[in-house]
Amino acid sequence: MRTLFDIADEPSADNADVLYDAISRKLAEPSFRPRALFDRFRIEVLATTDDPLDDLAAHAALAADPGFGGRVLPTFRPDAYLDPDAAGFGERVRRLVETTGQATSFAGYLKALRERRAHFVAHGAVSADHGVLEPYTTDLDPAAAQDLFAHAIDHRLDARAAREFRGHMLFQMAKMSVDDGLVMTIHAGVRRNHHRPTFDAFGPDTGHDIPVRTDYTENLRPLLEAFGTAPGLHIVLFTVDETSFSREIAPLAGFYPSLYIGAPWWFLDAPDAILRFRSAVTETAGFYRSSGFIDDTRAFLSIPARHDVSRRMDASFLARLVVEGRISPPTARRIARDLVDAIPREVFKL
Numbered sequence: 001m002r003t004l005f006d007i008a009d010e011p012s013a014d015n016a017d018v019l020y021d022a023i024s025r026k027l028a029e030p031s032f033r034p035r036a037l038f039d040r041f042r043i044e045v046l047a048t049t050d051d052p053l054d055d056l057a058a059h060a061a062l063a064a065d066p067g068f069g070g071r072v073l074p075t076f077r078p079d080a081y082l083d084p085d086a087a088g089f090g091e092r093v094r095r096l097v098e099t100t101g102q103a104t105s106f107a108g109y110l111k112a113l114r115e116r117r118a119h120f121v122a123h124g125a126v127s128a129d130h131g132v133l134e135p136y137t138t139d140l141d142p143a144a145a146q147d148l149f150a151h152a153i154d155h156r157l158d159a160r161a162a163r164e165f166r167g168h169m170l171f172q173m174a175k176m177s178v179d180d181g182l183v184m185t186i187h188a189g190v191r192r193n194h195h196r197p198t199f200d201a202f203g204p205d206t207g208h209d210i211p212v213r214t215d216y217t218e219n220l221r222p223l224l225e226a227f228g229t230a231p232g233l234h235i236v237l238f239t240v241d242e243t244s245f246s247r248e249i250a251p252l253a254g255f256y257p258s259l260y261i262g263a264p265w266w267f268l269d270a271p272d273a274i275l276r277f278r279s280a281v282t283e284t285a286g287f288y289r290s291s292g293f294i295d296d297t298r299a300f301l302s303i304p305a306r307h308d309v310s311r312r313m314d315a316s317f318l319a320r321l322v323v324e325g326r327i328s329p330p331t332a333r334r335i336a337r338d339l340v341d342a343i344p345r346e347v348f349k350l
Contacts, residue, residue, distance in 0.1 A: 050077060077130075107146075185262065242273065262290075288338070291347045
């Protein structure tokens, strides 16, 4: 509020209307149009998350616009097409195979997903984003997969079978990333819409998504045994279960060359949590097995503030290492720059 809106007063019940009106006036100014803020924030790359059947026409129009010099990329987000418990799963899958001209079979379903991924790559996508309750993976034989698929599109899977199907599809997404090069980001460990009355009254994303304990070591083992050392594969693990950073995620990233530690996000992007994250992962995996800082927000105006917080916390952590004699000042400066520039470029193939 101070940096963007020139508001120094602390919000209160007494000045809420005045501050609201001041912000509204600012938002109406040409300097607060999205493109102006894109330039002001010095954003080099911004990625959206998009439905697999999106035609990406807006992305194509923006890329072709000579008046816009920024880089805005789509991201393949197939969750609703991979989870048989998702609302409308069967209808979505049937529309997917019909749109791509494939047979309504498991093999046709995989071909349809590959075709849509290719469409995203052609429009500049560099990653596929996966939000899962648990990062469970499994490799099924084709006959078992076909049987689960047939039941899934007719909404006839029990909880155990639905878990097997989700796990196999996360495995298949990794296999596709090996082939087409899309970075695979996995966001796990959130029980979404925890309070049913609030969800019924106000819908999703209304403040009651709650972290759950998340197991990565065993759940990801089938995927990592198959693809964890595959050349060119990049998997970025994000979590809201901070107890898993030192116990599982850092050791996994320390061994598997395909695996990177995602930046703290959501419940963990507060100053003290960022410092706990750095302490938890650095001794085991170092700085260069992380994703560096990438922002994950629905609020465009919060982007510079979130980056600022992350950079300040990383600088604080590095300063402690310098004072303790564990790294030199030139090395600390290099790491600080790399965490916000070189590392994200490399991890996300930019």
